[in-house]
Amino acid sequence: MNLANEARQFLRNTRSGMLSTLSTKFPGYPFGSVAPFVLDHNAQPIILISTLAEHTHNIAANSKVSMLVFAGAEDLQANSRLTLIGEATKIDKNDTDLRARYLRYLPQAASYFDMHDFSFYRIQIAHARYIAGFGRMGWVDGAQLSGQELNAEPNQLESQETGIIEHMNADHHENLITYCKHFHGVIASEVTMLGIDCDGFDVDSKDESGKQKILRFHFETPISDANSARKALVAMAQASRN
Template sequence: MTHGTAARRFIRAQHYGVLSTISKKLDGYPFGSIVPYILDHEARPIILISTLAEHTKNIDSDHRASLLIHEPSSDVQASARLTLVGNASRLADQFMVKPRYLRYFPQAATYFDTHDFFFYRIEPVNIRFIAGIGNIHWIQAANYQVPQTRLAEHEADIIAHMNQDHVDNLRQYCLCYHSVEALDVAMLGIDYDGFDVRADELILRFEFDEPVSDASEARKALVVMAQKSRL
């Protein structure tokens, strides 16, 4: 596995980070804030932020930003963490990512009632990935991002099919791969590297053995996982 793939898999498994922007009010000082995020199909972070927030004002003034993602641990210095450095800007198409975002963060639906929340995307420039003590790497954006695939156009259909017809498989995935016995399960998203399932109150990440680029490859990978989970 390349360092870029390892970094991408790490960031996909988390859903909150520290957004650092360059303060407009305090003349260039760094400004940090907690934000939830999802990734688009090119593995670029998408955040939903309000025009009233300081970090939004900062980004609109200076696009340079970073997102720090940290693995929960009792020993924070020994656990994995990643800082994605890039340029943040408001998405021109605000409706494209909304359904995907709300599958992960349904509580955000009410934010759109105020008319001042917008999606921003962070375009990676460089990534600092600390996978553990002594396992430290700088990763260029080209070695982190994935090639364009056809999964984005088929994702909604794949999710609907899995959640309507293969709920038992989703429960088996949770039990086999995460030792989680869940009652309420639903696939949230599927991508080049794997997929996410809401299992009761948890969001569980599942990685494919090999990347998938379209609906046919995704189906084959899901069938293989279903067969393994029944052994």
């Protein structure tokens, strides 16, 4: 796997980071703040922030931002991490598909949508610095990080995702449980598919002890629509039963 693909897969496994903006209160200084996010279907982070927040004031004055994404806090220098550099742009928080995707991953944010001072911002990634481990690091172009060029077919998943998820959760619950056991060794008592994208899908799982965890599943080849998703999911179901 090349560095860009590895960096994108790492990004798809994360949902929080440290957002840095350029301070308006103290010009010339960066301002860091925690920022939960959900990726759109082009692997661009979507954040939901208040007009009252310091970083929102900063973005209004200068849209150039950076976000540090990392996994695990045990040994930060040894673990993989990804620094995103891009521009934050305000987008419609009432986008039905995007709102549904955001709330599947971050349901605790539901009340924010009823507040007039919260808005969606998309971070359009221009460049990324990925550190996979000692001696494995490099810069990745933002267009490469999106991964859209890997699939020859137009990506229709943005509009089809909700339907795919509802179908899987209603009619293929047992398959989701089987995926958890075969690919992650997790004996799940409860499972819910949260999202599906060109690279794979995420499942919210709860094991017999009650431990909850979001599990990531990778497709062998990228998908672009409901039909290719069905084929990939069927193949995974067959592999899980062998």
